[in-house]
Amino acid sequence: MDRAKLEDMDPADVPDASRELVLQLYGIGARRVWVSDREVPYPDGRLIVSTTDTAGIITHCNASFVEMSGYDRDTLVGSPHSILRHPDMPAAAFQQLWDEVSAGRIWHGYVKNLRRDGAFYWVYATVIPNVRDGAIKSYTSVRRKPSRRRVEEAETAYRQALAQEASA
Ligand SMILES: Cc1cc2nc3c(=O)[nH]c(=O)nc-3n(C[C@H](O)[C@H](O)[C@H](O)COP(=O)(O)O)c2cc1C
DSSP states (O other): OOOOOOOOOOOOGGOOOOOOEEETTTTTEEEEEEESOOOOOTTTTTOEEEEETTTBBBBEOOOOHHHHHOOOHHHHHTGGGGGGBBBSHHHHHHHHHHHHHHTTOOOOEEEEEEHHHSSSEEEEEEEEEETTEEEEEEEEEEEEOOOOHHHHHHHHHHHHHHHHHHHH
């Protein structure tokens, strides 16, 4: 994974930041992020779609992905998907995602994503392994608007999982 690179966020992009943290990302190392408490609602009637290689490097993304993340397409393509990783997400959620899809199974789940401007957006994601000739070639994630009730349930579950991870 030595081709994976990810720059720190730019605090100038996050004028309403409430937290500054350093994330430890798999295969990448430390990334400094600035996070605000502002939610950007998932746009109605849109699908946010991206494809990665088997190492999680973004190879394609649609216009809704570009708009919601706030990054240029040129920055996104070639970057690790953890460019959207929010510090409120427990590692266990992504561990489960990777365990499932690398075994050839579909994963569904709720994800809180971090935008370039430090705000966040919740999605309901379906991650699909793309198999050809018996081998996984890539992964595609299709996101939909999550229900508020499910987001609230996920928030509670993730807060507990994060606390557990912090004390482990
Ligand atoms: C197709 C696909 C889509 C993904 N989408 C996201 C996403 O939207 N947000 C996110 O934080 N991680 C996403 N991930 C998981 C990341 O690859 C990564 O595991 C996660 O951000 C946590 O970072 P870490 O594995 O470096 O700890 C996706 C992975 C795959 C294979």
